[in-house]
Amino acid sequence: IGMSGLLVKSTVIMKENLEELNRRGMATDYPVILGGAALTRAYVEQDLHEIYQGEVRYARDAFEGLRLMDALVAVKRGIPGAVLPELKQRRVARRTPVLPEPEEDAAPVRSDVATDVPIPTAPFLGTRVVKGIPLREYAGWLDEDALFKGQWGLKASRTDGGPGYEDLVESQGRPRLRGLLDRLHTDNLLEAAVVYGYFPCHSEGNDLVILDEDGKERTRFTFPRQRRGRHLCLADFFRPAESGETDIVALQTVTIGPRASGATAELFAADAYRDYLELHGLSVQLAEALAEYWHARVRTELGIAD
Template identity: 40%
Template structure:
């Protein structure tokens, strides 16, 4: 215990390298506050005249007490036993403990005075980097289990009095993991959440607000286009006279966009929420009547206007090499592939992205040794078990359609031709950077005036509708941790399939000689050319995806576009491949 506290203190003070026995290190949240205090007294030589003797006496007394105890629980009060079950994500004997609580408290008291404080502790541990997201969801499962057991004993008026939110993923957006995490965290901290699902019109949200008299609206969305929909929704709310707090969240949102663009549209607070716990903090302020709109600041609101369109520069700072061999594809047109080996797809997963990004196993305040121990003993076994489960039950089904087409550039457009004629099939449009080096994706293809055809490869890959259905089943059955893990794996499997098939395309084009040897090298584009997707920084217009879909017709593998140009199932990616060696990722500003 002393070594664990000392190591944590040293890391906080700047230690970045230590040699320790990881089996002897205990995470801080598992060490009782009194024990931590005795250790800190020794480390900093503080407290009474002899903190070392005090430390020894404390743990000798504790050791003697432990020998007599049958289990750690026996020294805890009933209330603490229930709290510890929630904090540790342990349902063991929870129902009996709750029934005993009901002999002393009414159901609402059990929730408000025992269960919710336990979840607050979980949130504090998460915020301090001492607990990872999967363990938070495990605690939420226990909380949901407890509330479900208590609800039959509650009066209807008690149920109706909770602070409430209507939440949805905005029109055209199919991504729901972030919204569902908010639902889980809020619901299991005593709030009432009306989750309206994905692709939700503002009309539907407002009707629900009127019906249930909700205290707030939450809007979620993944891509840039969804942030525009959120702005339109706020304009509609203003027009109709709605004046309740709005919480906005999503990967493409920024605090400045919410403060400068969204907040001025409403008189009521419009709050940027970076994650589910920011949503919890905001709803807590609403419950306490303490949430205020940011101060009206005309300068902050900015009178910001869209940047004026700039003319295409006559001189480019970046010269594109035109003496590049044009690869010969094995066929022209498109092809459907249904027999992709799932184990091979899994080999293209980037584990660090899955573990830290999708699953939330971040290091936080843990020492490097503690974190590595967590990955080796908990995360990787979960990973292997889940992969086997998916293969045994055919939950992830890799499918794709891809093809090769002749093309040329024409300014900021790429003309895609019918393979066996001069007929134009479509024109893909791309923006140009407004400052040096003035890049535009179209520059990487031969101009039509050269009189020589270039080529472009296209692909749409998915892991199938079954994956989306399984994620929904886990969420609906309150298996929150399994939901997080499966959803993360299925989404990353679609990314892995895209990476794998991009590799196959390079092999078919005989340009794979420059490929790196590892996934880490693929992540930093150690290969010839680039794979771009609409909706991302180099080509942000998601609407161009419709042209790609018209060419490949991925509805043949049950992939479709929403009215806002996002793909269904969610576990799907689309891309076009540029073979030119100078083509790499960049950002349009």
């Protein structure tokens, strides 16, 4: 079995797969070759090898994968002298790091963020649902670079005289974008909606405490604090509980609806991978655009748009 991991999350899935093969009693029958950008040889041949009850090896590229396959087949056929390559040993023995005890005054309970900024007035408390937001309202917030570079993979040619990035944007990116936006509109694939609201709150150390209208705790979010510099934490940007003042926080979640997801799933099922990637990438970035658009509206409603 071969598995290739591009993202860090892939390494977690690979580990789970190996554990599942163990659980099903299949490990001794199925050697595993792992590779991809997210992996290192030491992680595979030490950490994962300790977990897996069969053979597991790391392949840096396809050529090493082929050599491993040859070795595995030779061992299975009992060819004299056939062996698998040695597992890579760590140069430095793994050990659990011992972290120093933090000094009591090493990090402040609160940073130097100002606490005298006027608290904005919320237009309402609680949540509201807004549906049917027209594409024209949030399309202008679309991040074209994130779409063309990150989602669609447009890159300048490496050869002399080849098209540059801006040339590709004009000749390929924007024409395809206009075509897809037209399709999303004419096929009625967008159901943009927002749930948002304003809630009373205050901060306690690294926690942002969300309150109900009676001032009782509803829930809380715990945020990390910088270990260096100003020791900033998101909770610092809201009034501390000891101030006796109640602050306000806006929360939102957005969607462009299930129809776009259904259309991308159909393209994937039809093996139309390029069309799938383009429509999926645009859907992702339109959701981001909707979030930015609504965030701007929230700032206007709070009177802090400037």
